[in-house]
Amino acid sequence: xxxxxxxxxxxxxxxxxxxxxxxxxxxxxxxxxxxxxxxxxxxxxxxxxxxxxxxxxxxxxxxxxxxxxxxxxxxxxxxxxxxxxxxxxxxxxxxxxxxxxxxxxxxxxxxxxxxxxxxxxxxxxxxxxxxxxxxxxxxxxxxxxxxxxxxxxxxxxxxxxxxxxxxxxxxxxxxxxxxxxxxxxxxxxxxxxxxxxxxxxxxxxxxxxxxxxxxxxxxxxxxxxxxxxxxxxxxxxxxxxxxxxxxxxxxxxxxxxxxxxxxxxxxxxxxxxxxxxxxxxxxxxxxxxxxxxxxxxxxxxxxxxxxxxxxxxxxxxxxxxxxxxxxxx
Amino acid sequence: xxxxxxxxxxxxxxxxxxxxxxxxxxxxxxxxxxxxxxxxxxxxxxxxxxxxxxxxxxxxxxxxxxxxxxxxxxxxxxxxxxxxxxxxxxxxxxxxxxxxxxxxxxxxxxxxxxxxxxxxxxxxxxxxxxxxxxxxxxxxxxxxxxxxxxxxxxxxxxxxxxxxxxxxxxxxxxxxxxxxxxxxxxxxxxxxxxxxxxxxxxxxxxxxxxxxxxxxxxxxxxxxxxxxxxxxxxxxxxxxxxxxxxxxxxxxxxxxxxxxxxxxxxxxxxxxxxxxxxxxxxxxxxxxxxxxxxxxx
Numbered sequence: 001x002x003x004x005x006x007x008x009x010x011x012x013x014x015x016x017x018x019x020x021x022x023x024x025x026x027x028x029x030x031x032x033x034x035x036x037x038x039x040x041x042x043x044x045x046x047x048x049x050x051x052x053x054x055x056x057x058x059x060x061x062x063x064x065x066x067x068x069x070x071x072x073x074x075x076x077x078x079x080x081x082x083x084x085x086x087x088x089x090x091x092x093x094x095x096x097x098x099x100x101x102x103x104x105x106x107x108x109x110x111x112x113x114x115x116x117x118x119x120x121x122x123x124x125x126x127x128x129x130x131x132x133x134x135x136x137x138x139x140x141x142x143x144x145x146x147x148x149x150x151x152x153x154x155x156x157x158x159x160x161x162x163x164x165x166x167x168x169x170x171x172x173x174x175x176x177x178x179x180x181x182x183x184x185x186x187x188x189x190x191x192x193x194x195x196x197x198x199x200x201x202x203x204x205x206x207x208x209x210x211x212x213x214x215x216x217x218x219x220x221x222x223x224x225x226x227x228x229x230x231x232x233x234x235x236x237x238x239x240x241x242x243x244x245x246x247x248x249x250x251x252x253x254x255x256x257x258x259x260x261x262x263x264x265x266x267x268x269x270x271x272x273x274x275x276x277x278x279x280x281x282x283x284x285x286x287x288x289x290x291x292x293x294x295x296x297x298x299x300x301x302x303x304x305x306x307x308x309x310x311x312x313x314x315x316x317x318x319x320x321x322x323x324x325x326x327x328x329x
Numbered sequence: 330x331x332x333x334x335x336x337x338x339x340x341x342x343x344x345x346x347x348x349x350x351x352x353x354x355x356x357x358x359x360x361x362x363x364x365x366x367x368x369x370x371x372x373x374x375x376x377x378x379x380x381x382x383x384x385x386x387x388x389x390x391x392x393x394x395x396x397x398x399x400x401x402x403x404x405x406x407x408x409x410x411x412x413x414x415x416x417x418x419x420x421x422x423x424x425x426x427x428x429x430x431x432x433x434x435x436x437x438x439x440x441x442x443x444x445x446x447x448x449x450x451x452x453x454x455x456x457x458x459x460x461x462x463x464x465x466x467x468x469x470x471x472x473x474x475x476x477x478x479x480x481x482x483x484x485x486x487x488x489x490x491x492x493x494x495x496x497x498x499x500x501x502x503x504x505x506x507x508x509x510x511x512x513x514x515x516x517x518x519x520x521x522x523x524x525x526x527x528x529x530x531x532x533x534x535x536x537x538x539x540x541x542x543x544x545x546x547x548x549x550x551x552x553x554x555x556x557x558x559x560x561x562x563x564x565x566x567x568x569x570x571x572x573x574x575x576x577x578x579x580x581x582x583x584x585x586x587x588x589x590x591x592x593x594x595x596x597x598x599x600x601x602x603x604x605x606x607x608x609x610x611x612x613x614x615x616x617x618x619x620x621x622x623x624x625x626x
Binding site for chain 1: 463464466467469470471472473474475476477478479481482483555559562563566567569578581585588589592595596599602603604606607610611
């Protein structure tokens with residue numbers, strides 16, 4: 001290549017290329033899942049119609065390409081997936097991609113708010129606990145972390161509904177906007193924010209606990225390293241040592257975990273969106289399971305995988321920016 | 330402590346040192362008070378599961394009294410009843426069986442898949458490693474709960490399918506762990522020695538390297554167990570579990586409808602899940618202290 005890319009970008013692009021076989025494997029996997037399912041599209045259609053004669057069924061099969069060899073079917077399926085064509089949803093009577101795009105915004109909003117809260121609070125609480133290691137404050141923070149870590153998100157969600165909606169009446173029970181209010185401008189933003197408080201808290205607390213525990217260990221480890229002692233000896237103030245020297249390096253494992261866990265957080269949104277009736281991808285996954293809408297489910301899997309790959313790409317960039325020592329070759 | 334007791338015994342060891350090794354491990358485990366608390370909680374859950382038929386005989390899904398009886402008001406239903414008049418105590422103790430079964434079997438399945446894939450990838454390296462790791466990446470990229478839902482939607486929600494599906498979606502982390510251990514261990518002298526003695530490859534992988542690679546995986550099993558239980562309870566909460574078994578998650582899901590008036594229906598099973606999962610994480614930390622004593626100060 002004659003073009004000179006900045007090393008960080010070249011590194012990130014290389015990582016992105018590594019994701020291609022992974023995406024391909026996921027596409028093949030969802031095709032296999034579709035094939036191994038008892039009954040095919042035509043069976044479902046004919047079942048809906050209440051039966052049909054064999055000649056008609058055969059014609060339908062030919063029309064959908066189901067009479068072709070498996071490899072040909074797979075090739076067709078993969079090339080359609082690559083164009084983000086996930087087929088037709090017989091539940092919503094719409095192309096699956098339209099249904100998915102409608103829901104994407106809510107889920108991304110929930111992800112962004114939960115992860116930022118989990119990351120910011122987890123990192124600061126963890127660093128705070130590490131500075132006062134083995135004190136009462138540290139013990140209280142660490143115990144709370146253990147409890148949040150063991151708390152099922154749906155139970156936490158119910159407890160919050162019980163407290164904030166049923167007893168105190170402060171926050172709405174569910175939905176993404178007040179029905180019939182038709183707010184505009186900042187009122188709309190405030191209304192959405194009120195609706196997102198509980199889902200965000202319910203989804204983020206467990207990850208907050210994860211990041212906090214990791215950050216605490218990581219800060220304790222980095223504080224013992226030679227360069228920290230050097231910085232202190234040179235007369236750097238305690239806060240500069242903490243923020244500039246320790247935190248920056250201690251963040252590395254937390255950023256790695258953030259990237260690794262993103263797909264788990266996305267999975268957790270199924271339960272949270274269902275409880276709070278947020279019209280996102282997670283709730284869509286749940287209703288698709290209940291209504292056996294397999295095309296939509298596989299579309300969700302593919303779309304989620306793409307999102308996970310993109311987020312991993314972004315965390316790689318952040319990682320490379322935080323740690324200049326990283327080998328970009 | 331001396332360095333010698335951190336090296337696992339190779340092959341059949343004489344009786345005396347083995348006993349002392351168990352004692353040493355127990356002593357290290359006991360030093361962590363939180364871990365002992367976790368062990369006590371875990372034993373309590375196991376006892377509930379074992380004594381379920383003694384504490385609450387009969388079918389836990391059948392009516393035993395009036396609906397929505399408050400806890401501690403009736404001798405027949407000490408923890409009250411749900412809106413269908415089923416005893417909450419019976420649901421809790423019988424649910425402990427399902428929860429433990431799901432936790433243990435799903436963990437064994439996921440660790441087994443992880444060990445085989447990780448061992449083969451780590452031992453052989455090269456293109457075998459590349460292929461297996463891309464498959465692992467693919468499984469890690471798909472949100473596991475969504476994959477679990479899809480598998481349950483396709484193959485049905487009997488308890489066997491749920492357990493198998495949970496095992497299938499949670500093997501990736503153990504696989505990576507075993508692979509890393511194998512890559513570190515395969516160059517060691519004892520492996521060369523075994524190879525020169527003509528030991529077969531499967532025997533080297535499973536009898537020589539694996540016992541040395543297992544301690545971190547055993548510690549991690551407590552995490553897998555906790556997440557398996559959380560996945561099963563979440564499924565049951567969404568009413569996608571096996572309807573023929575009492576399950577804590579399902580009790581919370583049903584209790585949600587009565588949250589306004591009878592919050593105890595959801596809160597009692599919720600606290601039980603919380604304590605059970607907590608017991609696994611506490612025990613995991615204790616096992617970590619016992620098996621990797623040098624890791625911590």
